[in-house]
Amino acid sequence: MTALSEYERLEATGIWRPAPDAQREEVILSLGDATLVISDDRSAIARAHWSLAAMIRRNPGERPALYAPSDEPGEELEIDDDLMIAAIEKVQAIIESRRPHPGRLRGVLIGLAAVTLGAVALFWLPGALVDHAARIAPQAKRVEIGRKLLAEFTKMTGTPCHSPAGDGALDALAKRLPGQEAIVVLPDALKGARLLPGGLAVIGRDTIDGPDTPEVVAGYLISAQRSAAGERPLHRLLSWLGPSAALRLLTTGDLPDTGIAAYAQQLLQNAPERPKSDILLRAFRDAGVSSIPYAYALDPSGESVLGLIEADPFKGKPAPDPVLEDAQWVALQDICSAG
Incomplete structure (x- = not known):
């Protein structure tokens, strides 16, 4: 999976907390192919890589947006840049659409089975x-x-x-x-x-x-x-x-x-x-x-x-x-x- 071409090399600033009791730090955020790179704002050294597919947003619809790398308590990222927020959500939507959906397939199969049974009931059952x-x-x-x-x-x-x-x-x-x-x-x-x-x-x-x-x-x-x-x-x-x-x-x-x-x-x-x-x-x-x-x-x-x-x-x-x-x-x- 690669990020959308319109968001290539997209960067923004954010506030990162590496642990629940750690000091908040200002960082540089870079949108990669399937990750969000969190770098030190002075040295530009990468401090963390978050999987875009695994990231969760803890306050949907609010500003600034609060993200975490997973459901587990720990790191937290605060983003106030509208373009970066939109890019993260769009890339996540693309990843989700390409992910297998067993439940959806099951639903389709159940629907097909229901249609088949309905056809049997309509055309075969009366004669039988x-x-x-x-x-x-x-x-x-x-x-x-x-x-x-x-x-x-x-x-x-x-x-x-x-x-x-x-x-x-x-x-x-x-x-x-x-x-x-x-x-x-x-x-x-x-x-x-x-x-x-x-x-x-x-x-x-x-x-x-x-x-x-x-x-x-x-x-x-x-x-x-x-x-x-x-x-x-x-x-x-x-x-x-x-x-x-x-x-x-x-x-x-x-x-x-x-x-x-x-x-x-x-x-x-x-x-x-x-x-x-x-x-x-x-x-x-x-x-x-x-x-x-x-x-x-x-x-x-x-x-x-x-x-x-x-x-x-x-x-x-x-x-x-x-x-x-x-x-x-x-x-x-x-x-x-x-x-």
């Missing part, structure tokens, strides 16, 4: 919370949530369709398709099929009223399953409601009724996006269902679903097992008109 809640929810809770969603659906679509024979056909259809526990037919407003938590599926009356074959309703259900591939219905619900709902499910075991009602409305109004043809075709093959009837139900011209028609895994030959027996299919088609 939803994933965890959807993964550990017991089956009974999934079924309960699915039933609550169904209750909200019925407020908008009417009471689900029932008949003894039709209910039997729905049970048979659920057993025929992998991943389904129960299927409910809603009489109005719903188009296609939707999956709810707990293995429950709801289908619109349009899937059974017009088609000639049960492969159509099976196709809607298979498509709904594939559109949710990798994301179970409960996970999709929690993602839509947000991490606060997931946290509530984890801590209280419940979800807000208003959130369930809002989700049911948007689920009713927005059909799931149809998967790509190659994904659907694999699903139809695995389920043992022909894709052609479903394709023509989507587009009677066949133009927009040509892939599902031409690559039907069972084209030209019957599927291993019928989706429903003829009597079951007739009973299902009549389920909303019974009674």
Whole structure:
């Protein structure tokens, strides 16, 4: 460290006391590279060298300024020269700024850690919370949530369709398709099929009223399953409601009724996006269902679903097992008109 160029060879007079009980002496002060040289005012012989970095001022803001070489009692220097005082303080400030500051570095590191944790909490934690809640929810809770969603659906679509024979056909259809526990037919407003938590599926009356074959309703259900591939219905619900709902499910075991009602409305109004043809075709093959009837139900011209028609895994030959027996299919088609 060297003194500032504007203070090179700066000298001033001062009053020096070499010890607490010593006589005060008038001395010559010279500002060096990193020291203050105290010399005899007659012979100019150096009497002491004080480190500028270690010097302390005992009366900040007062005149004359009183300095000591350290915190220990002993020497004392009295300076009344404004330029020398300013030079000492400026050089000390430069030395201090270049000195390592472990505490400051620690503060910076703590700040960076806090920012990192904040970013993790903001971008990772919400998704992790939803994933965890959807993964550990017991089956009974999934079924309960699915039933609550169904209750909200019925407020908008009417009471689900029932008949003894039709209910039997729905049970048979659920057993025929992998991943389904129960299927409910809603009489109005719903188009296609939707999956709810707990293995429950709801289908619109349009899937059974017009088609000639049960492969159509099976196709809607298979498509709904594939559109949710990798994301179970409960996970999709929690993602839509947000991490606060997931946290509530984890801590209280419940979800807000208003959130369930809002989700049911948007689920009713927005059909799931149809998967790509190659994904659907694999699903139809695995389920043992022909894709052609479903394709023509989507587009009677066949133009927009040509892939599902031409690559039907069972084209030209019957599927291993019928989706429903003829009597079951007739009973299902009549389920909303019974009674």
